[in-house]
Amino acid sequence: MNDLLPMIGHVIDPFCGPVGVFTLLAGKGLLSCGDTGWGDEIASGVFVTASLAIVTLPVGLALGFLVALGKRSEDSYARMAANIYTTIFRGLPELLTLFIVYYGLQILIQTGLSALGYDGRIEINAFFAGMIALSVVFSAYCSEVLLSAFQAIPRGQYEAGAALGIRSGKTMVLVIIPQLIRIALPGLGNLWMSLLKDTALVSVVGLSDILRETGVAAKSTKEPFLFYGIACLLFLILAIISSVFFSRIEVWARRSEAAR
């Protein structure tokens, strides 16, 4: 059983498996898999990019939902806190947010640990810092999308929930959120696309994503046009896959409207 899973993984690997792109097309060239080519390194970069984006999405969505709730709350303090959040993180360049999170977390953890009496150097994980920075940026934009979706839901929905004796928390989950998702999906799809593109920035703090791996390959083979072209192509393929996926979700979310 322990051998089986990696084997299955190898067989269905779209890059270096028996029917992978690099195995079929690259032959023994620069892009072949194994020690002589860069195929396997680039393939691992694709997985890092995709997993960073996929891990960031739920965190960003949850944060964004909370911020949107804060923005439409009746309490002025909650609105103020949420507005400061979006003003800051929509105004800062993503790269700067990344640096601030990367070095800021390092300083925070360092001071925290030295207060406890530990004096070693701390290097935080680029993947983790990237995830935090990207989900913060994603949530700031996401809160705007969700806020406008909230405004599209008529008051009557809440009132009907109250009239049926459903508690407000349950009204939110059972009545509002299903409609909210349907309205917000196109906006969230756009945000997902820009999230996917923003992951490229995390290569700057040393995460081995697509751009980093192709960059290393470009430097050592002196073939920058080929490798950066491949990087663009891979991002494009990820974008195409996700737009197909999103249009399917949209069809699924609108299945109740289609009958009429």
Add this chain to the structure above:
Amino acid sequence: MSHVDTLLPPQPAPPAVAQPITGTRLVGMGFVLLWVLLLGGMALMMFNNWDWEKFAKYGPRYISGLQVTLGLVAVSIIGGAIISFPLAFARMSKSRILSGIAYVYVYLFRGTPLLAQVFLIYYGLGSFRPQLESVGLWWFFKDAWNCAVFAFALNTAAYQAEILRGAIESVPRGQREAAISLGINKRISFWKIIMPQALIVALRPYGNEIILMVKASAIVAIVTVYDLMGETKYAFSRTFDYQTYLWAAIFYLVIVEILRNLWNVLEARLTRHLKR
């Protein structure tokens, strides 16, 4: 018949209704407090680690970096606007080849990260040096600033073309038909009737695009252009002082807020005839 014969003396205003302290209010206060602590802590850190020597050394560099950033954004937005016009018309054209080419262009530039595009142009075109030298374009592409502007202009052209197309298509058909029935020729009806209405629709997306461009311009620091971000990275690599990044953050926030408010004023001014 009765009438009023005494006037009520002036009454004090009714007492303010005390706002009950609810869960949301506590949470909201907690978050505001968190922000105050966080921003206050950063301000305190800047104040405590303040160093006049560093200020004198890196302050002017920040200002020159700011000029580079603003220049870069201005040139690429204008360049992109010029490229976006033929692109938007190609996208709207009836010829399937033209609209297909424009669609592929827009998809390519919107589907890949700007950073990868800048790398492709700055490092990638370096391998075509002999060919570029023979055409006499090498002087342009050997400079990082030029490459960045080139990549940015091509990128923003794709986005601006979509903005322009959406805006032109949002003008109702009847406007064009009315112009034809009044015997106004096509060129004049486009510039005097369609475009003024389209640009009002496009105003807000254009503002967002400029703000996005200001933010995206930070990545040129990676290809060795000393813009605001580049100077920040330089100062950080020399001093290892975290507040260098906080200064950059303040600069960027101020630019973005100025642009945002400017756009609000502009929009209020330009759409005042539409208000009822």
